[in-house]
Amino acid sequence: MRSRYSAHYLKLVDYVVATYHPDCNAEQQREQIAESVSLDWCHLDVISSAMSPQDSSVGFVEFRAQYIENDTLYSMQELSRFIFHDGLWFYRDGTFDDHVQLAPVKIKRNDQCPCQSGKKYKKCCG
């Protein structure tokens, strides 16, 4: 899960596509995936993770992530479903509150950067 997030952060579209479960036909969604990957992701909190009590090949991860677009900080929260397949976990799908709904915040250039680097926004992700 974290590796997928890191791939977003590093903008590794191929990796993100490859870690979708085969049933997702991720290749066909490459364009949307690339768009999502191209956002400036800056923070990830894993809220909880759990295995399905009925099926040990199904796992869930709930996380909150933040990204920056046009100097505005957006948050999203998602409950992702992962499927264990051929010895690896693959992303299957997720349920989420629409992106953005946790009050978008306009970031000022001299504000502390939301990625928590401790630097000013203009010297970091800005």
Ligand SMILES: [Zn+2]
């Ligand atoms: Zn930053």
